[in-house]
Each structure stands twice: as C-alpha cells, then as structure tokens.
Amino acid sequence: MTDLTLSESPARPKPRPKGKPRLFDCPACGGSIRLNAVGHSVRAACSHCGSLVDTSNENLRLVQRANEKLRPSLLQLGAYGTLNGKRWQVIGWMEKRDRASLVSWHEYLLFNPFYGFRFLVEADGHWTLLQVVKQRVPTPAGLLKFDFGGRSFTLFQRGKTDVTYVAGEFYWEVQRGETSDVQDFVAPPYLLTIERGHGEINVAHGTYLDPKAVATAFGLGTRLPPRDGVGPNQPSPFAETARKVTKPAILFLAAAISIQIGAVILADNETLVSRNVVMNPSDSEKTIVIPALHLSDELADVIIETGGRLDNQWMEIGFQLVNDQTGRGYTFRNAMESYSGHDGGEYWSEGDRDTETVLSMVPGGNYSLIAEMDAGPPATGRDWVWSLRARRDVALWANFWTTLGFGLSIPFYLGMRHLGFEKKRWAQSDYAPSIYRDS
Amino acid sequence: MRLFPCPACGATITFHSPVSIHAVCEFCRSTVVRRDVNVEAIGTMAGLPDDMSPFQIGSQGVFGTIPFTIIGQAKMAWKHGTWNEWFLWCDDGRRGWLAEAQGFLALSFELDEPWPADVAHSITRLKQTIESNKLLAKTQAALSALPVGTVYRFSGVVFELVDAKFSHCIGSAGELPIAATHGRTTITLDFIGLGRSFAGIEFTYDGPRVFLGEYVDWDHLNIKHGREFEGWT
Numbered sequence: 001m002t003d004l005t006l007s008e009s010p011a012r013p014k015p016r017p018k019g020k021p022r023l024f025d026c027p028a029c030g031g032s033i034r035l036n037a038v039g040h041s042v043r044a045a046c047s048h049c050g051s052l053v054d055t056s057n058e059n060l061r062l063v064q065r066a067n068e069k070l071r072p073s074l075l076q077l078g079a080y081g082t083l084n085g086k087r088w089q090v091i092g093w094m095e096k097r098d099r100a101s102l103v104s105w106h107e108y109l110l111f112n113p114f115y116g117f118r119f120l121v122e123a124d125g126h127w128t129l130l131q132v133v134k135q136r137v138p139t140p141a142g143l144l145k146f147d148f149g150g151r152s153f154t155l156f157q158r159g160k161t162d163v164t165y166v167a168g169e170f171y172w173e174v175q176r177g178e179t180s181d182v183q184d185f186v187a188p189p190y191l192l193t194i195e196r197g198h199g200e201i202n203v204a205h206g207t208y209l210d211p212k213a214v215a216t217a218f219g220l221g222t223r224l225p226p227r228d229g230v231g232p233n234q235p236s237p238f239a240e241t242a243r244k245v246t247k248p249a250i251l252f253l254a255a256a257i258s259i260q261i262g263a264v265i266l267a268d269n270e271t272l273v274s275r276n277v278v279m280n281p282s283d284s285e286k287t288i289v290i291p292a293l294h295l296s297d298e299l300a301d302v303i304i305e306t307g308g309r310l311d312n313q314w315m316e317i318g319f320q321l322v323n324d325q326t327g328r329g330y331t332f333r334n335a336m337e338s339y340s341g342h343d344g345g346e347y348w349s350e351g352d353r354d355t356e357t358v359l360s361m362v363p364g365g366n367y368s369l370i371a372e373m374d375a376g377p378p379a380t381g382r383d384w385v386w387s388l389r390a391r392r393d394v395a396l397w398a399n400f401w402t403t404l405g406f407g408l409s410i411p412f413y414l415g416m417r418h419l420g421f422e423k424k425r426w427a428q429s430d431y432a433p434s435i436y437r438d439s
Numbered sequence: 440m441r442l443f444p445c446p447a448c449g450a451t452i453t454f455h456s457p458v459s460i461h462a463v464c465e466f467c468r469s470t471v472v473r474r475d476v477n478v479e480a481i482g483t484m485a486g487l488p489d490d491m492s493p494f495q496i497g498s499q500g501v502f503g504t505i506p507f508t509i510i511g512q513a514k515m516a517w518k519h520g521t522w523n524e525w526f527l528w529c530d531d532g533r534r535g536w537l538a539e540a541q542g543f544l545a546l547s548f549e550l551d552e553p554w555p556a557d558v559a560h561s562i563t564r565l566k567q568t569i570e571s572n573k574l575l576a577k578t579q580a581a582l583s584a585l586p587v588g589t590v591y592r593f594s595g596v597v598f599e600l601v602d603a604k605f606s607h608c609i610g611s612a613g614e615l616p617i618a619a620t621h622g623r624t625t626i627t628l629d630f631i632g633l634g635r636s637f638a639g640i641e642f643t644y645d646g647p648r649v650f651l652g653e654y655v656d657w658d659h660l661n662i663k664h665g666r667e668f669e670g671w672t
Contacts, residue, residue, distance in 0.1 A: 116542020
C-alpha cells in the first residue's frame with residue numbers, strides 16, 4: 001500500500017441523481033406540498049390550507065394550522081425569472097406591515113441552488129433586490145449614519161415590522177404575526193436593512209431595480225404596480241446625469257476661462273481716440289471727421305463706444321470707418337436714448353445713454369472715422385455733448401459672461417432638479433438630512 | 440491513497456487522505472474506522488437525506504489557486520435545520536472544509552495546535568463559559584450564555600460571534616477525518632470578521648477544534664463535476 005496524490009487517481013464515485021423538488025403530504029389537510037429548496041427550507045406553507053409545516057426533518061410537524069385559500073401574489077410561487085444575469089425561482093412570499101404607519105409591502109424569497117437566496121421587495125411599486133450580508137456590520141442602535149462597502153449610508157426609517165402573511169417555503173422559521181425591529185439605511189441605489197428579532201441580527205444589502213427589469217424577468221407585462229412617489233433607495237435620475245455632465249462642464253469652463261485669460265494677456269488694448277464731442281444745435285452739418293487713425297498690421301477687433309449726455313432725448317451717431325488707401329470701410333450706427341419722469345408718484349427711467357459697436361477682424365492701415373449725429377427733441381440754448389472712444393484689440397468680456405452662464409446653467413438646472421427629487425424622497429422619512437428638509 | 444476491503448461486504452474502500460479515519464462503504468453503507476493498517480466496521484450509515492446542494496463527492500474546484508477535490512460529506516443538523524460540511528482534499532495537502540448553509544459557502548481549514556496566543560486565549564474564555572455552565576449537558580436555550588455579538592480575536596483578526604448551536608451529524612458519505620457518529624453532542628460556534636473572514640469552533644467532550652477561513656462565491660470555486668438539477672443548468 002502506497003500513498004498517492006489524488007490527481008493520479010481521480011476515482012470518482014458515480015454522480016448523485018439529478019436534484020429535484022420534493023413532494024409531501026400536508027399533515028393538516030393531506031394536500032400535496034412541493035418543496036423546491038430541499039435541504040434548505042425548514043418551513044413550508046401548504047398551498048391548499050395555508051397551514052405552516054416544519055420541514056427541517058422527516059417528521060413534518062404542523063407548526064401553525066390554518067384554513068384559508070392561498071392569496072394571489074404578483075410574482076407566482078414556482079415562477080422563474082432572470083435578474084442581473086442570474087436565474088431565480090420564487091419559492092416564498094411574505095406580507096409585512098409597519099406597526100406605526102400600517103403601511104404594507106411584499107417580500108419575495110428567491111432561490112437558486114448555486115447562488116443561494118435573495119429577497120425581492122416590492123413597496124409602492126419600487127423594487128429592491130437584497131442579499132444577506134455575511135460580514136461584521138458595526139450597528140449600534142441610535143446611529144444615523146455609517147459607512148459600509150465604501151459608501152455612507154443614512155438612516156431612512158426604523159420601526160417594528162409584523163409579518164402579516166406568508167406563503168411558500170422559507171429557510172428560517174417564519175411565523176405569521178412575528179415581529180422584528182427594522183432599520184433601513186440608504187445610499188441610493190443601495191439599501192441596508194438591519195433586522196433584530198429572536199436573538200438574531202440579520203443585515204441585508206440591496207440594490208434598487210428598474211420595475212421594467214422585474215416585469216421582463218417574470219413576464220408581468222402591464223400588471224406592474226405603478227410607482228408611488230420616490231422610493232427610499234431610488235437613484236436620482238438627475239444625480240446620474242449631473243455626474244455625467246460634471247467633467248465636460250468643468251473642462252468647458254476651464255477652457256473658457258483660460259481662453260479669456262489668454263485674451264486679456266495678449267490684447268494690445270490700444271486706445272485710438274478718446275474725446276468729448278460738442279455740437280451746437282445751430283451746426284448745419286453736425287458731422288465731424290477724425291483723421292489719421294493708425295491701426296497696426298494684425299487683424300484685431302475695434303470697439304467704438306459712445307455716451308450721450310441726454311435728458312428725455314435720443315441721439316443716433318452714424319459712423320463710417322474708412323481705410324484711407326483702399327477707400328473700403330465699415331458703416332454702423334450707435335443709438336442712445338434716455339427718458340425718465342414721475343408717474344403717480346413713482347419715478348421711472350428707461351433707455352441707455354451708452355452704447356458700443358464691435359468691429360471684428362479689422363485689417364491694419366490708416367483710417368478716418370466720420371461721425372454724423374442726429375438727435376431730438378432739440379434742447380434750446382444747450383449744446384449736444386457726447387463722448388467718443390475707439391479702442392483696438394481689447395479683451396471683450398460680454399462673450400465670456402454669456403459662455404460662463406451657459407456652461408453653468410446645465411449643472412445648476414440639474415442640481416435644482418436633484419434637490420427637488422431628494423426632498424421628495426426624504427419627505428417620507430423622519431430622519432431627513434437638513435438640506436433635504438422643507439421648512 | 441490507501442485501499443482496504445470493506446469488513447462487511449468485501450468491496451474496496453478508498454482512503455484518499457492520510458488524515459481520514461472514517462469512511463462509509465459506497466456499496467453496503469457500512470461505516471468503517473481506520474486503525475493503523477486495518478479498518479473496523481462500527482455500524483451502518485443511514486441514507487443521507489436529499490438536498491439541493493450543487494456539490495457531491497468527486498466535485499473538483501479551486502480555492503484561490505489551490506485545486507481541491509471533495510472526498511467526504513457530513514450532513515449536520517441542529518434544532519432548526521440542516522447544513523452540509525464537505526471535506527476537501529487540497530492539492531497542497533491541507534484538509535479543508537466547505538460549509539454550506541442557507542445558501543452561503545464558507546471554506547475553512549482546521550487550525551492545529553499549538554494555537555497562536557490570541558486563539559488560545561479566546562478558546563480559554565469560551566471553554567470557561569462552556570464548562571462552568573456545563574453547557575454540553577444542556578439544550579439550545581442554555582446557549583444564551585454565549586451571547587451573539589461578543590467579540591473574540593483569532594490569529595490577529597477581530598471576530599464576532601454570530602451563531603451558537605447544538606449540532607450533530609445525521610449522515611455521512613465518503614471519507615472524513617473524524618468519526619461522524621450519530622448523536623455526538625457538539626456546540627458549533629460561527630464567527631464573522633471584517634471583509635469575508637469566517638471562523639468556526641466546535642466543542643465536544645473531546646475538546647475544541649478551530650477552523651479559520653472565509654466566505655466564498657460559487658462562481659470563484661470553479662466547480663467541475665458538480666451536482667445537476669432538474670430545471671436548472
């Protein structure tokens with residue numbers, strides 16, 4: 001006799017016959033009960049009389065006698081469905097009720113012989129798929145926030161929960177009427193439920209499911225209950241979008257700011273002319289010519305700013321900027337007006353005394369600026385006075401502010417929608433963080 | 440590997456692992472115990488109750504990078520249910536256990552004596568509670584003397600007691616390193632640590648045994664020759 005390693009002698013015994021559900025007779029009514037999670041299930045409710053049977057051993061002891069018809073459920077016992085790529089069989093369901101609010105919800109027990117058990121919870125049309133956590137979770141009572149799996153969970157609700165109905169089979173000793181203390185913590189789309197009762201602490205971690213995914217998995221079609229309000233762990237659609245736009249928005253703003261800084265640094269910021277123009281009403285021509293404006297060779301913006309000293313008057317300056325060599329040029333008008341008065345004791349004013357025109361990419365050369373004024377109504381015995389300033393290659397701010405406003409508006413909009421969504425979520429909780437509280 | 444003729448029916452009984460001392464004859468279900476160069480029949484093992492476990496004797500898998508083969512099964516029961524303990528023959532020569540309960544899988548290795556100081560200290564604490572309360576002679580309710588949530592330290596890791604129960608073996612198959620006789624009183628303690636770490640301690644009148652390991656996923660075990668099911672693939 002010699003010792004050999006196993007790999008040299010893989011003498012495998014013949015495989016066990018295929019595993020399958022087990023059928024037995026209900027000790028109360030004699031009806032047939034089908035056990036799907038054989039070896040796991042220790043409680044099964046008879047589908048004929050509703051009695052609860054202890055299936056942990058061969059004795060099949062009656063635990064709770066009942067005589068009621070099986071209540072229909074949205075997901076049918078025995079049904080199969082694929083969620084997140086794994087196939088599950090519905091083997092049990094419970095109705096639970098919060099003792100304070102009397103709000104009820106349904107919990108379905110799902111089974112897969114390879115992956116064990118999951119809980120599929122439906123409350124007000126919101127679905128969450130949960131798995132029991134086999135991990136130390138530091139959960140002192142009275143805690144409002146704690147970290148788990150790298151996320152910060154916030155207390156959403158706590159209370160006493162009663163099991164008001166059970167059907168199917170369970171791997172623990174479920175009883176109708178049993179009570180447990182439940183605390184729900186949320187970090188949407190995740191949910192952490194801590195349940196205390198019968199000397200046990202059970203922690204389950206869940207993820208919000210799109211109701212459509214549940215409908216598809218179990219062939220519910222249009223029988224899906226409508227979503228009511230915002231679910232405790234329903235992810236905010238705005239947060240998702242906001243996350244997506246954050247990076248592009250930051251890049252966009254950074255680009256706009258650096259372009260503007262570059263423009264400010266590189267701008268020649270050269271003043272071509274700056275003076276006041278005085279015109280008398282008796283001036284027949286009301287025209288002035290400013291010759292010999294020299295513009296450097298590179299293309300650059302030229303900005304012409306005018307300001308009128310006006311009192312319930314209007315003024316319009318027609319400009320021509322003409323290249324002395326080529327005779328080609330630009331024609332534009334600057335219009336100004338200023339009106340004010342008292343109306344029913346209220347002071348009012350409108351109009352703009354200052355205006356400007358920006359000429360883009362003006363080529364270099366010698367130019368003349370011709371300005372022709374028109375104004376009214378005439379103010380007798382008083383001169384028309386207006387200021388003229390022409391500058392070349394100036395860093396412009398108006399476009400920058402527009403760009404900035406545009407770049408910020410989308411994140412701002414999403415932020416406001418997100419806040420609204422979170423307020424709706426936390427309106428159902430007694431533990432809303434202050435920023436989501438309406439008051 | 441050692442081969443012995445079954446003392447009852449003469450069929451060959453294989454002991455793959457040198458640490459195995461207990462086996463069930465595949466043909467006549469006689470239970471045999473190895474004594475040096477001989478085996479001795481000590482009774483007949485009742486048929487194992489069926490279950491929906493995806494494992495069976497002969498299934499092969501990997502734990503991390505270490506391949507293993509399942510060579511034995513002990514079906515354990517307590518007041519409120521049953522679970523499986525699969526005995527693993529690992530390619531690195533270690534004896535491993537794959538506990539399968541309520542759909543969770545915990546893979547662990549027995550920690551041989553001499554234990555590290557913190558393990559020895561924790562065991563002394565537990566032993567004192569068990570012996571001073573004579574818990575092994577009592578029933579499930581008395582185990583409240585070992586409250587869940589109590590913290591212990593094993594091999595430098597903090598563990599929390601999550602479950603204390605009386606258990607006994609109700610059936611076995613293949614070969615096992617312990618005599619899986621019916622009705623042997625055992626207090627089984629389960630602990631969880633941070634991450635996925637797992638610890639189990641068994642107390643019998645023979646003394647404590649310590650197992651350290653972790654919770655594992657079906658997908659990571661990469662099981663071949665697993666059990667098949669009707670309606671599942």
